[in-house]
Amino acid sequence: MPRITPRTLKGFRDYLPQAMLPREALIATARDVYRSYGFSPIDTPALEYLEILSGNGSDETDKQLYHFTDNGGREVGMRFDLTVPLARFAAQHAQELGLPFKRYHIATVWRGENTQRGRYREFMQCDFDTIGTESAASDIETALVIHDLLQKIGFERFTIRVNHRGVLNGLLENLGLADQALPLLRALDKLAKIGPEKVAAEMERTAGATSQQTAQVLELAALTGSRDEVLAALRPMVAGSETGEAGAERLSEVLGGIRAAGVPEERVELDVSIARGLDYYTGMIYETFLGDLPGIGSVASGGRYDNLTEAFTSQRLPGIGASLGLDRLLAAMEELEMLPNARTPAEVFVPLFNKEMLGPLLKITTDLRAAGLRVELYGDAKKLGKQLQYANRRGHRIAMIVGPDELAADDCQLKNLADGSSKKVALADAAREITLLLEGGDD
RNA sequence: GUGGCUGUAGCUCAGUUGGUUAGAGCGCCGGAUUGUGAUUCCGGAGGUCGGGGGUUCGAGACCCCUCAGCCACCCCA
Incomplete structure (x- = not known):
């Protein structure tokens, strides 16, 4: 009898008990922490009308979208994140939900991109978001959730890096580079990885910035020290720009709130160089790095976005949220030998x-x-x-x-x-x- | 999607300038007077050399294609 070779698709994985047990434990921890702040669970379909998914993202996400025509002739796509489905969900159910609305959503998403270590075509996202409020409290809470999460998982040494898009935009405004924000921020985000010289070169190449302008952007990004020191230093650099000043003010408020909540000072850092690639973040930005394994990248990140639902409704729905990098965290925990070696849940x-x-x-x-x-x-x-x-x-x-x-x-x-x-x-x-x-x- | 590297037993790998029956360690299975594992001793099973095609008298080794993994770009979780 001819046999079919058992195999899995590129970028798709099987999970053996040894891998699945810590995976489920991590998800359970995330769920418990989210719930402890009052986030409610939701779920949405894996498949959406293609127009729902492709209208939103960039060309990049369009390329990565798994899509097909279903048996009824509908153009269908598989969700590639949980944010776009949230936008559709919020626009569709705004009346029944009431605002502000806090939800968490732990589910599988699919992206047809090239694979690499820790990057797959099918992976799980653990999102939590608060929509319908611009309060500083929700910005603060986002950082607190990330902090609790990492702590409950068992990490001692980690840093949440925060920034505000308004600060970056304000500086660019003052430099007359506001219309080139996207390529500039994209380049700036690589600062830690490739260094200031290459960032400057990329800025000059992709955004047409002068070397003097890039020097000023990098000067802001190079600010180091305590949060208060950085904050004090960046204020004059954004002075005169409305978005810049507002950003600095919000940053100050959020950092104050995080301190008031009792989060140890060294766990939260103001890092003006982080931008996060996504073009939809408009306010606070968060990244989280492990002290023992910084090379693995951010294990929890997110930020504030102004108008989540604009593609679907005229109702303005600002939101803020973040996502736990489940696969990266598991990879890190394995490397740090934080995972039990059990293949059974029964003790x-x-x-x-x-x-x-x-x-x-x-x-x-x-x-x-x-x-x-x-x-x-x-x-x-x-x-x-x-x-x-x-x-x-x-x-x-x-x-x-x-x-x-x-x-x-x-x-x-x-x-x-x-x-x-x-x-x-x-x-x-x-x-x-x-x-x-x-x-x-x-x- | 582009470029580079890799692919030999379940795992980690070795395999000389292409030459006859492909090896090791670990793991696995069995045994060492019939109620005590992970340490010891003895024995055993297990590989179409990722898959397909080609060059050659002969290919695990060389060439092409394909699949998968890793790395970089891109983007991001």
């Missing part, structure tokens, strides 16, 4: 001695589950050594050994698979004892 393993033990063990494991534990009962009465070997490889943490002897004595042996230690406890106390063991050796 407790119960070997089967012989067929006669099956009935009693089914009862015992059912009781353990009722007590909130995750328990796997082995199905074949193989040699005990084999069963323990299996348990060890799978990553179960505790083996609960109940053989005929234990059953007769109404007790059991709890074996810690990490260190080999074991103790005898009464069956009636097993659930409690296991819980204690799990809390104790938590690594």
